[in-house]
Amino acid sequence: MPVSAQTAAEQAAGKTAVKAPATIPDLSVNWIAGGGRTTFSDYQLTEGGEARFKAYDFMKDDPAYMCIGASWTRIWLNPNVVVELRQTKEEIRMRYEWMDIERIIPLVDPLAATVKRNNVKGHPALGYSAAWYDGDTLVIDTVDVAPGYITTMDLRAGLPQSRRMHTVERLRRDGDILTIETTHVDAANYRTPVTSTIKYRKTDWEIMKYGCTPEEAAVVAPR
Numbered sequence: 001m002p003v004s005a006q007t008a009a010e011q012a013a014g015k016t017a018v019k020a021p022a023t024i025p026d027l028s029v030n031w032i033a034g035g036g037r038t039t040f041s042d043y044q045l046t047e048g049g050e051a052r053f054k055a056y057d058f059m060k061d062d063p064a065y066m067c068i069g070a071s072w073t074r075i076w077l078n079p080n081v082v083v084e085l086r087q088t089k090e091e092i093r094m095r096y097e098w099m100d101i102e103r104i105i106p107l108v109d110p111l112a113a114t115v116k117r118n119n120v121k122g123h124p125a126l127g128y129s130a131a132w133y134d135g136d137t138l139v140i141d142t143v144d145v146a147p148g149y150i151t152t153m154d155l156r157a158g159l160p161q162s163r164r165m166h167t168v169e170r171l172r173r174d175g176d177i178l179t180i181e182t183t184h185v186d187a188a189n190y191r192t193p194v195t196s197t198i199k200y201r202k203t204d205w206e207i208m209k210y211g212c213t214p215e216e217a218a219v220v221a222p223r
Contacts, residue, residue, distance in 0.1 A: 056158025
């Protein structure tokens, strides 16, 4: 994949240097949703974004019925499934029980002119990601997403995303709680960022195979 025209430095808020951690935060355990209340920021749709949101039809538009992830917010929102997170000096590895998604994210210098990014094959709306540490926080930066939806759940089902969307996940551990703050910036659909804050807790549960098939995916109204 050609490197995005935007460098990681240009994408970083304020284009300022990140703070190198004194010690790498230990995130390498298994996590499960349920560490606290999930919240969304206030956001304002553009006229085009509002039209796309209102046109969403869960029975034909939700990519989950084809066993495809819609966005990283949507994946983190899924209840009662385990996420296995492992760290090395070169990369972050995440296995999500939901949809059996395996994510390998290279650790990079965010101020470099170009950075290596990886995608998840078969899930184009999840884009290409790179990661680095900012103090005690793991930052995951994602660009080059396919058009789709930030979430397909609850009252926000159908919030749109375009190819212009830039996503930043910030993961911070406090004891046995992992807070995932995910910010989506997409000028084609929103006048302001869309930020979700989701809390996971440490678990001894092991990952199970999800085994989604489009033939068996159930259609359940999200709102």
